[in-house]
Amino acid sequence: MQPKIKNTGNPVRNAIATYTLVFYIGSFLSFLIYYFSRDVLWFQTAYAANIAGILMALLTGVAEKMEEMALRNKEYEKKDTNNVRALLNLIAFLLFSLNILLLKNQWNVTHPNAFSSIWITGNGVACMLISDFRSVTVWLRTKTLENEAKKQNMTEMN
Secondary structure (H helix, E strand, C coil), X not given: XXXXXXXXXXXXXXXXXXXHHHHHHHHHHHHHHHHHHCCHHHHHHHHHHHHHHHHHHHHHHHHHHHHHHXXXXXXXXXCHHHHHHHHHHHHHHHXXXXXXXXXXXXXXXXXXXXXXXXXXXXXXXXXXXXXXXXXXXXXXXXXXXXXXXXXXXXXHHC
């Protein structure tokens, strides 16, 4: 299965998904730093990174749907690993969206309360990391099986 929507040879969805993960991790770390330092700049950085991560997650979903539609007539098939990955990504998206809803009135507060944000964003980051780990292990397993099949074909040809 080769994605048709590419940017310089790489699937666009993978690049956008990477930015999503970076913004999510940045948001979590910024909330953690804010909790210990009480510098409002870190709270605002975390809040902005949270919003950016949500927007990038939406773009990732659109890119994935476009890729699925482009490959629908060919060899695209939904696998259980894709469903688990999608579920974990959705949970992370919902957690980060919930976090924004809980903090929406605290941007201009002198000392915003962000203790719950550490737990919410931490769980969201954990979902994303588990999702990416599962994707990488499935990809490595697939590549290993492909390489073994190529080796077997080469030995049969000789």
